[in-house]
Amino acid sequence: MNLFYMLLAILAGIFTTIESSINSQLSKYITPSMATLHSLLVGMSFILLINLINGKLSYYSRITTVKPLWLIGGLFGASIIYLSTRAMPELGISSTIILILSGQLLSGLVIDAVANDVEISIRKVAGLVVFIIGAIIYLKD
Numbered sequence: 001m002n003l004f005y006m007l008l009a010i011l012a013g014i015f016t017t018i019e020s021s022i023n024s025q026l027s028k029y030i031t032p033s034m035a036t037l038h039s040l041l042v043g044m045s046f047i048l049l050i051n052l053i054n055g056k057l058s059y060y061s062r063i064t065t066v067k068p069l070w071l072i073g074g075l076f077g078a079s080i081i082y083l084s085t086r087a088m089p090e091l092g093i094s095s096t097i098i099l100i101l102s103g104q105l106l107s108g109l110v111i112d113a114v115a116n117d118v119e120i121s122i123r124k125v126a127g128l129v130v131f132i133i134g135a136i137i138y139l140k141d
Helices: 003-027 032-054 057-065 068-091 093-114 122-139
Strands: none
Touching: 003 032, 003 068, 003 093, 032 057, 032 068, 068 093, 093 122
């Protein structure tokens, strides 16, 4: 595996935790759904600015040529932000994140096996089982 891309994935995990924590705090002053809306608007503005600076905004015209199913990712993104914003004040940051990771690992394994035709080895299943056992032990506190 390429170390650079592994570091990008780790950074995405760190940003997920930071974003969830910030949105959780924001939702104490406004509602969780409004905190989600704010997060998405700020994110959209940031990515729009990046695309304007890089001259890539014209690529968006290709959006009409993709499978409609590929256009619903934002629903999941908004749901992730909203659900983690709702869960974090009750569960805490680390418990929420470990449950999110558990869901990601399990669903990722299933999607790889079913949709991406990736062979699922015993080592991968064992790693998932060990992770889930670790999560259960962690959450039993």
